[in-house]
Each structure stands twice: as C-alpha cells, then as structure tokens.
Amino acid sequence: MLDANFRFNLKIVHKGAILVLVPLLFELVFLAVLTELLHRAEVEVQRQVRSKAIISQANTLSKLFYDAGVAMGGYSITKSPLFSDRYDKIVRQIPQDLAELKKLVGDNPKQQTILENLQKITVTGLKILGEAKAAIDDNRVDVAQFRARHMYKEIRSLADKLQDELRGLTEDERRIEAESPEKQNRSRTILKLFLVAGVVFNILIAFVLLWFFTRSIKNRLDVMTDNSFRLARGQALNPPVGGGDEISHLDGVFHSMADALMEAARKERAVIDNAVDVICSIDMDGKFVACNPACYENWQYSQEELLGKRFIEIIAPQDISETIKSVRAVRAEKGNMQFDNRVRRKDGTEISVSWSAYWSEKERAMFCVAHDITERKLAEEAIRASEQRIRTIINHMIVGLVIVNQDGFIESMNPAAEGIFGYKAEEIVGRHLLALFGDSKFFSEHNENDTMAFMETLFNQALNRIGEFDCIKKNGEDFPVELSLSELKTHEGERYMANVLDVSERREVERLKKEFVSTVSHELRTPLTSIRGSLTLLSVGAMGKLPDQAQKVVGIAERNTIRLIGLINDILDIEKLEAGKLDMVFDNSPMMDILERSEQSVQTFAANNGVKLEIMPSDAVVYADGDRIVQVIVNLLSNAIKFSPRDGTVTVVTENAAGFVQVRVIDRGRGIPEKFKKLLFQRFQQVEASDAKKKGGTGLGLAICKGIIEQHGGQIGVESEEGKGSTFWFRIPPARTDSTLVVTGAKDQIVS
Amino acid sequence: MKVLIIDDEEDFRTIASSCLGLLGGAEVVEASDGEEGLKKAEKEQPDVILLDLVMPGMDGTQVLTNMRKNPATVDIPVIFVTTKGMFDGFDEMKKLGALAVITKPFDPVKLADQVKKIVEDAKAAG
Numbered sequence: 071m072l073d074a075n076f077r078f079n080l081k082i083v084h085k086g087a088i089l090v091l092v093p094l095l096f097e098l099v100f101l102a103v104l105t106e107l108l109h110r111a112e113v114e115v116q117r118q119v120r121s122k123a124i125i126s127q128a129n130t131l132s133k134l135f136y137d138a139g140v141a142m143g144g145y146s147i148t149k150s151p152l153f154s155d156r157y158d159k160i161v162r163q164i165p166q167d168l169a170e171l172k173k174l175v176g177d178n179p180k181q182q183t184i185l186e187n188l189q190k191i192t193v194t195g196l197k198i199l200g201e202a203k204a205a206i207d208d209n210r211v212d213v214a215q216f217r218a219r220h221m222y223k224e225i226r227s228l229a230d231k232l233q234d235e236l237r238g239l240t241e242d243e244r245r246i247e248a249e250s251p252e253k254q255n256r257s258r259t260i261l262k263l264f265l266v267a268g269v270v271f272n273i274l275i276a277f278v279l280l281w282f283f284t285r286s287i288k289n290r291l292d293v294m295t296d297n298s299f300r301l302a303r304g305q306a307l308n309p310p311v312g313g314g315d316e317i318s319h320l321d322g323v324f325h326s327m328a329d330a331l332m333e334a335a336r337k338e339r340a341v342i343d344n345a346v347d348v349i350c351s352i353d354m355d356g357k358f359v360a361c362n363p364a365c366y367e368n369w370q371y372s373q374e375e376l377l378g379k380r381f382i383e384i385i386a387p388q389d390i391s392e393t394i395k396s397v398r399a400v401r402a403e404k405g406n407m408q409f410d411n412r413v414r415r416k417d418g419t420e421i422s423v424s425w426s427a428y429w430s431e432k433e434r435a436m437f438c439v440a441h442d443i444t445e446r447k448l449a450e451e452a453i454r455a456s457e458q459r460i461r462t463i464i465n466h467m468i469v470g471l472v473i474v475n476q477d478g479f480i481e482s483m484n485p486a487a488e489g490i491f492g493y494k495a496e497e498i499v500g501r502h503l504l505a506l507f508g509d510s511k512f513f514s515e516h517n518e519n520d521t522m523a524f525m526e527t528l529f530n531q532a533l534n535r536i537g538e539f540d541c542i543k544k545n546g547e548d549f550p551v552e553l554s555l556s557e558l559k560t561h562e563g564e565r566y567m568a569n570v571l572d573v574s575e576r577r578e579v580e581r582l583k584k585e586f587v588s589t590v591s592h593e594l595r596t597p598l599t600s601i602r603g604s605l606t607l608l609s610v611g612a613m614g615k616l617p618d619q620a621q622k623v624v625g626i627a628e629r630n631t632i633r634l635i636g637l638i639n640d641i642l643d644i645e646k647l648e649a650g651k652l653d654m655v656f657d658n659s660p661m662m663d664i665l666e667r668s669e670q671s672v673q674t675f676a677a678n679n680g681v682k683l684e685i686m687p688s689d690a691v692v693y694a695d696g697d698r699i700v701q702v703i704v705n706l707l708s709n710a711i712k713f714s715p716r717d718g719t720v721t722v723v724t725e726n727a728a729g730f731v732q733v734r735v736i737d738r739g740r741g742i743p744e745k746f747k748k749l750l751f752q753r754f755q756q757v758e759a760s761d762a763k764k765k766g767g768t769g770l771g772l773a774i775c776k777g778i779i780e781q782h783g784g785q786i787g788v789e790s791e792e793g794k795g796s797t798f799w800f801r802i803p804p805a806r807t808d809s810t811l812v813v814t815g816a817k818d819q820i821v822s
Numbered sequence: 823m824k825v826l827i828i829d830d831e832e833d834f835r836t837i838a839s840s841c842l843g844l845l846g847g848a849e850v851v852e853a854s855d856g857e858e859g860l861k862k863a864e865k866e867q868p869d870v871i872l873l874d875l876v877m878p879g880m881d882g883t884q885v886l887t888n889m890r891k892n893p894a895t896v897d898i899p900v901i902f903v904t905t906k907g908m909f910d911g912f913d914e915m916k917k918l919g920a921l922a923v924i925t926k927p928f929d930p931v932k933l934a935d936q937v938k939k940i941v942e943d944a945k946a947a948g
Contacts, residue, residue: 178916230854327899555889591905592876593905594906594907595925595926595927596831596834596926598926598927599834599837599905599927599928600831600834600836600837602836602927602930603834603838603840603927603928603930604837606841606929606930606931607837607841607844607845607930610845610930610931612841612844612845613844635927645829768897809916
C-alpha cells in the first residue's frame with residue numbers, strides 16, 4: 071500500500087495521522103458520493119412533479135383557448151357583456167399561463183420550441199379574436215360574421231395546432247415521467263451497492279493500517295525491551311532497529327547510552343586495576359570475594375591467592391582483636407568507617423594500613439580501600455621522637471625557658487625556669503611575665519597599661535638580644551638575670567620565648583674578681599715600690615758607688631722589677647678595659663702635643679736601641695683622652711723600636727682618613743707573618759714565643775691599645791710585609807666643634 | 823724644698839725620703855700616721871705633703887679634710903700617693919684639694935722632679 075522508502079521516513083505522528091486520515095478521507099468521499107446520489111433522486115422527484123404541472127398547465131391552456139373561441143362566438147351572437155367579460159378575462163389569463171408554463175419548462179430545448187410555437191399560435195389566435203371583437207363592437211355584424219367564419223376556421227386550425235403542440239408537450243412530459251421511476255430505481259441500487267462497498271473498504275483499510283503499525287512499532291519496541299534486559303545482563307545488544315522515527319531514534323540513544331555505560335565501566339575497571347591502594351570486598355564470612363591487582367604490590371599476595379582467603383589471616387596477630395571490633399562496628403554503622411591496623415605481608419613483614427570500609431547490606435559484603443600508611447607512621451614516629459628529644463633538651467637545659475603569648479601572659483615554663491623563679495609551672499601559667507620581674511614591686515600585672523609598657527621595655531631591650539634585668543623569686547628575693555626574647559611562630563599563632571639565665575653567681579664572681587684585682591693592685595704595688603726604689607737608689611749610686619759586679623746584678627734586679635710592675639699595670643688596665651671601666655676624659659687635643667709627649671717617653675729607649683725617631687708634624691686636633699692616646703703611641707713606638715734593626719728609623723705619620731685622624735707608626739723591621747696579624751691584638755700574643763724574653767713586653771700592649779682606641783670609637787690595625795717592616799695604624803675621631811669637656815671618669819696621673 | 827711624707831709604711835718613707843733627699847736634694851720630714859702628719863704639717867710648714875691614701879686610723883682623705891680646717895695648714899699643697907689605680911674617683915680627691923695623685927710604684931729617679939713640677943704648676947696656676 072505504501073512505498074518502502076517512504077515508509078522508513080515516516081514518524082509515528084505521521085503514522086497516527088495516516089491511521090486516522092485515510093479512513094476519514096474515504097468516509098468523506100463516501101459521504102460526497104452519497105450526497106450526490108441523494109441529490110439526483112431528489113431531482114427525479116422534482117422532475118415528476120414538474121411534468122405533472124406542465125401537463126396540467128397545458129391542458130388548462132388548451133381549454134382556455136377553446137373557451138376564448140366559445141366566448142367570442144357567444145359575444146358575436148349576443149353581444150352580451152357576460153361573454154365579453156369572460157373573453158377579456160381569458161385573454162388576460164392566457165399570457166399568464168404561458169409565462170407559468172415557460173417557467174415550468176425551464177431549459178428543455180424541445181419543450182422550449184414547442185412553447186415558442188404555442189406562443190405564436192396563441193398570439194395569432196388572440197389577434198384574430200381581437201379583430202372579431204372589434205368588429206362586433208363596431209356593430210359591423212357582417213364583417214364580424216365574415217370574420218367569424220373565416221376566423222373560426224383559422225381559430226379552429228390554430229386550436230388544433232395548439233392542441234397538437236400541447237399534446238406533444240404533454241407526451242414529452244409523460245415520457246419523462248414514465249422514465250423517472252426506472253432511473254430512481256437504478257440510483258437506489260447504486261446507492262445501496264456503494265454503501266456496502268464503502269463500509270467494507272473502510273474496515274479493510276483500518277485493518278491494513280493496524281497491521282502495518284503493529285509490524286513497524288510493536289516489533290521494534292520488543293527489540294528495545296530485549297535490549298534493556300541484555301544491558302542489565304551485560305550481553306551484547308541487538309543490532310539497531312530500522313526506521314527513521316522516534317523509536318529508531320530512541321534505540322539509537324539507547325545504544326549510545328549503553329556504549330557510554332560500558333565506557334564508564336571500563337574506566338572504573340581501569341581505575342580500580344591501576345589503583346595504588348588495595349580495593350577489595352569481603353563477604354559475611356570475612357573472606358575476600360574481590361580484589362584489585364594492587365594487593366600484590368602492597369601485600370605480596372596475588373589476587374588468586376587472596377580470593378577465598380579469610381581477611382583476618384593477613385592481619386598482624388596483635389591487631390586481630392581490634393580489627394574484628396572495627397569490622398563489627400562497620401557492619402553496625404551501615405556507613406563509611408575508618409580504622410588503622412597492621413597487615414602481615416606474605417614475607418612476614420608488617421605494614422601499617424589505614425582502612426576505609428563500607429558495609430553494603432544489599433550485597434552482604436564489606437567494601438574496603440586499604441591505604442599503606444607505613445611511611446606516614448614512620449614520619450609521625452620521627453616527629454614524635456624529635457618532639458620528645460626537643461622536650462628532653464628543654465626539660466634538661468640550664469637556661470630557663472618561659473613561653474608567653476603576644477600580650478606577655480605566661481603559657482609554659484621549663485624546669486630550669488621553675489628552679490630559677492621558684493614557681494611551679496602550673497602556679498605561674500596564665501599570669502603576666504611582669505610578675506617575675508622586680509618591676510612588679512611598682513607596677514601591677516593586672517593593669518593593662520603597666521603590662522603593655524613593661525612588654526614594650528622588654529621588647530626594646532631583649533628582643534633578639536641579651537638584656538639584663540632584675541627578677542624576683544616566688545619568695546620575694548631579688549636576683550639579676552640575662553634575658554633574651556625571641557619570636558616563636560607556632561600553629562596557634564605568634565608566641566615569644568624568653569631565655570632566662572640567673573646571673574647572680576656570675577655577678578658574685580665578678581665582684582670577687584674586682585676585689586681580687588684591687589687587692590693585687592694594692593698588695594703587689596706596695597712591696598714593689600720599695601724594691602724598685604731600693605734597687606734604683608743602689609743602681610744610681612745614691613748609696614755610694616757599687617762594685618761593677620754588684621752594679622750589674624742590681625741592674626738586672628731593677629730591670630726585672632720594672633718589667634713586673636709593667637705587667638701588673640697592663641693586667642689591671644686590660645681588666646678594666648674589658649669591664650669597660652677604664653675611665654677616660656675626652657677633650658679636643660692637638661695631635662702635635664700628644665706626639666711630642668709620646669716621643670719624650672720613648673726617646674731614651676730609642677737611643678739605647680740605636681733607632682732614629684722620625685715624627686711628622688701635624689696640625690690635626692682629635693677628640694680623645696690625650697694621656698690614653700699617648701699610652702697607645704708609646705706602646706706602638708716601643709714595639710717598633712724593639713723590632714727595628716740597629717740604625718733603623720721609625721716614622722710616625724698623622725693624616726686625615728675617612729673622616730678620622732689616622733696615625734701610622736712605620737718600622738722597617740722583620741714584619742709580621744700573615745697568620746699572626748689577626749692574633750696580634752689579642753691578649754698574650756706574640757709572634758715568637760721567645761719574643762717575650764728577648765724583647766721584653768707582656769703581650770698585653772696591643773690588646774690594651776685596641777681597647778683604648780675602640781673606646782674612642784676608632785679602629786686599629788696593621789699592614790705588614792715579612793722582611794720589609796710593619797705599619798701599625800689607628801684612627802680616632804677629629805675634634806668636635808661643639809665639644810666641652812666630657813668627663814667619663816677620673817683620670818690618674820700615672821708616674822711609673 | 824721641704825717635703826712632708828705621711829705614710830704608715832716605714833719602707834716607703836725610707837725609699838721616698840731617699841729619692842727626694844739623696845736624689846732630689848729636698849729636705850724631707852716623715853710622719854708615720856695621720857695624727858703625727860697633721861702635727862708636723864702645722865709645725866714644719868712644708869712646701870708640699872706626700873700623703874698616703876690608705877692608712878690605719880685616720881686615712882688620707884681624713885687627714886686632708888682636717889688640714890683644710892686648720893688655717894695653719896689650709897694652703898699647703900697635698901699630693902696623694904696610692905697603690906689604688908683608676909678604680910676610685912680621682913674627682914673626690916680633687917674636691918678635697920689634692921693637687922695630683924702619684925701611684926705606687928713610682929720612678930724613683932723622677933720622683934723629685936715630678937713633685938717639683940706639680941708644685942710649680944700649681945703655683946703658676948695660682
């Protein structure tokens with residue numbers, strides 16, 4: 071019924087339309103034919119009625135015509151208006167009836183011809199009758215009679231003619247009328263046949279279409295249903311169904327969906343197969359029912375070995391009971407749960423594993439992901455050990471540690487700090503650091519202004535450096551500490567760590583040392599004064615001339631006594647320098663004056679050694695303690711003289727350098743080896759161990775020089791080339807324009 | 823030049839008087855403690871007094887204080903002699919009217935010149 075290609079492109083909506091429209095179309099055609107047939111039957115009926123009307127009308131006309139002749143005859147005889155009126159009436163009636171007849175005849179050509187003849191005849195007849203009437207009316211009876219005779223004949227023939235024509239018309243109608251019932255009968259038969267055929271045809275079409283749809287839709291739906299079952303079972307799908315309609319589209323989509331699902335499943339499989347963690351499922355009996363290949367890498371068991379094995383068999387024995395508890399908890403939880411344990415690998419080694427497990431009630435199995443956390447555990451262990459180590463160090467260190475928050479409130483304290491302050495950590499935690507300080511006598515740890523001001527002082531004096539403070543113990547005892555504050559970044563925020571060292575003992579030692587030095591100074595100097603005085607008096611002959619031998623040994627005694635005195639003076643000087651207590655009086659002093667005084671001091675010594683002094687004049691003025699600078703220059707000159715060859719020259723140059731006044735003492739002696747240059751300014755350092763004996767000196771001179779120059783804010787150094795000589799230099803600040811005498815301490819006039 | 827040495831140590835007095843007398847040609851008077859020193863200062867009217875700072879009984883500063891109270895000794899120049907070094911405030915001593923401090927041990931040969939110079943400088947300064 072439909073072209074095959076055409077059928078493939080039909081949509082279901084089109085097919086539905088066909089199913090409805092085709093029978094509907096046939097019904098419409100059927101209805102049209104039926105209407106036409108009915109119409110025809112109706113026409114037949116009307117024709118019959120008209121035929122009857124025409125026949126009746128023709129008869130009426132024929133009779134009227136005769137009646138007109140009769141009336142005229144009567145009129146001519148009687149001249150009675152009775153006949154005249156009758157005649158007039160008929161004359162008026164005839165055209166009306168003719169018009170009526172014409173209407174009835176319609177467009178039947180044969181009848182129309184007849185009607186035309188009729189018309190002519192009646193016109194002629196009526197004319198003749200009219201003439202007759204006029205003659206009668208004129209009382210021309212003769213004419214009238216003549217006319218009447220003549221007319222009668224004519225009328226007679228006309229009437230016959232009319233009669234013939236009317237008969238023809240009537241006969242024609244009768245013929246048509248006679249034809250009609252036969253026609254009607256045929257129409258009815260056709261109608262009946264058509265009705266039956268139409269109904270049968272309609273039913274047929276409906277069935278054909280039904281078959282067609284059954285075949286094209288239902289079969290394919292069956293295929294799709296089958297496909298959904300196949301998909302669920304994981305079987306291959308049926309080939310795609312044909313047709314370009316919604317079902318084939320749906321089937322196409324179903325195939326794509328199935329492909330996507332397969333792809334997803336394949337990917338999931340790949341993920342599981344390539345996972346680093348072990349992914350497995352364990353049934354109600356605790357046996358492995360599925361496992362990914364990672365089990366070999368992780369536990370050294372192959373998948374085959376693991377399947378069917380009891381889960382508990384691979385757990386380290388010491389963790390079994392805990393693991394069983396955990397598994398029970400997972401089942402009870404009916405959700406995701408995590409637990410850690412140790413797995414015993416096939417080779418017997420143990421690894422730490424973190425399990426993420428889920429119990430599926432539907433599948434009656436536990437799905438697990440097992441992650442190897444051995445390294446993490448080791449790292450945690452290492453961190454714990456490291457923390458323990460640090461804690462041990464902190465707990466056993468001598469330095470007191472106090473951790474405070476940003477506002478200075480104490481958070482913790484180590485045992486050393488507990489010992490230093492006499493508080494137990496728990497007693498002091500939460501209080502302000504101020505409570506541990508002597509300042510707490512005057513300020514309150516509960517007053518925010520006080521604590522803030524205190525912290526500011528503390529930051530200024532001890533943040534990242536060592537500051538000295540007075541602290542107070544729990545029992546109220548004051549003691550000095552050295553304290554250094556450092557920032558401590560913790561995960562809880564910024565903290566400060568105070569390193570506290572109780573320096574009471576050191577202070578005591580310092581005090582004793584000072585006392586000792588003072589004592590030595592007094593107790594040694596007193597006898598040395600007498601010894602030196604006695605020896606000098608002897609050696610200068612104040613007690614009379616000594617024998618040569620005696621003079622010689624007295625000289626030895628005197629020299630060594632002087633050396634001893636020098637040593638004691640140097641030691642005292644250096645102690646004071648290091649304590650920063652060598653008192654100095656700074657003033658603007660002309661360098662020339664200082665140089666001259668220095669020269670005088672060493673003149674004799676230089677002459678004795680055969681060394682020439684060359685002091686370059688200078689108009690520089692320095693801001694310095696003149697006596698101390700003389701001490702430095704004398705020291706440098708003495709060294710230069712000592713190490714100069716006989717007949718050598720020692721030169722002193724004063725110049726400006728980098729905003730300082732620089733003094734250089736230049737000798738042409740043996741020079742100083744590179745490695746000694748750094749040591750030179752340290753205590754008791756001499757280039758050769760024997761120098762102390764050969765050349766005299768204590769090895770303290772340069773250290774004292776360095777101390778003095780540094781206390782002036784200057785620098786000291788040496789440049790030397792072995793074999794060519796050395797240049798010792800120092801730099802001190804130039805005169806201050808605004809300076810007045812600044813006394814930093816007392817000055818002794820040293821006579822030695 | 824007449825020098826009064828006030829020192830509790832006999833050894834020192836001997837050496838100092840030898841240095842000043844034998845080497846410096848000065849006339850030397852000795853006193854072994856503060857009391858004696860004050861008396862001799864008043865009586866001898868020396869040109870200068872070498873006064874030991876540390877002595878049993880009346881120490882150097884007390885002797886000087888007392889001397890300054892006595893019109894007879896108020897103008898006699900005083901030089902302190904001490905083994906103490908730079909620890910102790912020289913200012914204190916200067917306030918009491920000492921001209922200088924000579925630390926022990928001193929250079930015996932130069933002592934006389936040293937003392938003379940200090941006295942002359944003081945006189946020159948007025």
